[in-house]
Amino acid sequence: MDRDFLIDLFADFGPVTIRKMFSGYGISADGTNFALALRAGLYLRADEQTIPQFEAEGSQPFQYQTRIKTVIVNSYWQLPARLFDDSEELADWARAALAAAQRAALRKRPKARKAAKSKVRKKVASKPAVGRKPAAKRRAAKARKTPRR
Numbered sequence: 001m002d003r004d005f006l007i008d009l010f011a012d013f014g015p016v017t018i019r020k021m022f023s024g025y026g027i028s029a030d031g032t033n034f035a036l037a038l039r040a041g042l043y044l045r046a047d048e049q050t051i052p053q054f055e056a057e058g059s060q061p062f063q064y065q066t067r068i069k070t071v072i073v074n075s076y077w078q079l080p081a082r083l084f085d086d087s088e089e090l091a092d093w094a095r096a097a098l099a100a101a102q103r104a105a106l107r108k109r110p111k112a113r114k115a116a117k118s119k120v121r122k123k124v125a126s127k128p129a130v131g132r133k134p135a136a137k138r139r140a141a142k143a144r145k146t147p148r149r
Contacts, residue, residue, distance in 0.1 A: 001025070001037045009042075009084070012091040034094065034101040036062065036076055043076035044097035047104060051077065053096070075104065 003018050006025060010016045017028045024038035036043045043062045046054055054061075057080040062073040083090040 001042065006037055009087070009090065010094060012087040013094040014091075029094075029098055032098060032101045032105060034098040035079075038062075040078075042079040044079055044093060045075060045101040045104070046077045046097065047075070047100040049103075050096050050100050053093075054078075054080075057082075 001024070003025065006018050006027060007016065010027065014029065018037075019026045019028070021036070022038065024036060026033050027035035027037060034045045040062075044050075044054075046061075051074075054077040059078045059080055062076040062078070064071055064073075079090075079093070083093060
């Protein structure tokens, strides 16, 4: 799948932004990534509300192989093949995928704010070592004391 094909495919959905990502493209609308076009196929964002639709179509979640195991990414599901020929229904599925991505972004935001607040800490001035020479001077003094062979 190339960039032009993807733009045509999502024409009924509306304007999309297509960016190079991994071994394919990330597809977004309104700044939210809702689809992945990879060598293995086209995957739409899914959640607990949309996964039953994908299951009813016989679609599978995105998965990839590591050296140790197969990783299943349950948040992206393969687009049913029949939708490549039905641009109006594809647009409906894409809208549902965008909504799923937006719901996921809303769930993540509160956690991000809490994490950002906990990272803000006052810097404590470190006390200089009293009576100690800087490291470079210590190494030079040590080198002078050790006999050479």
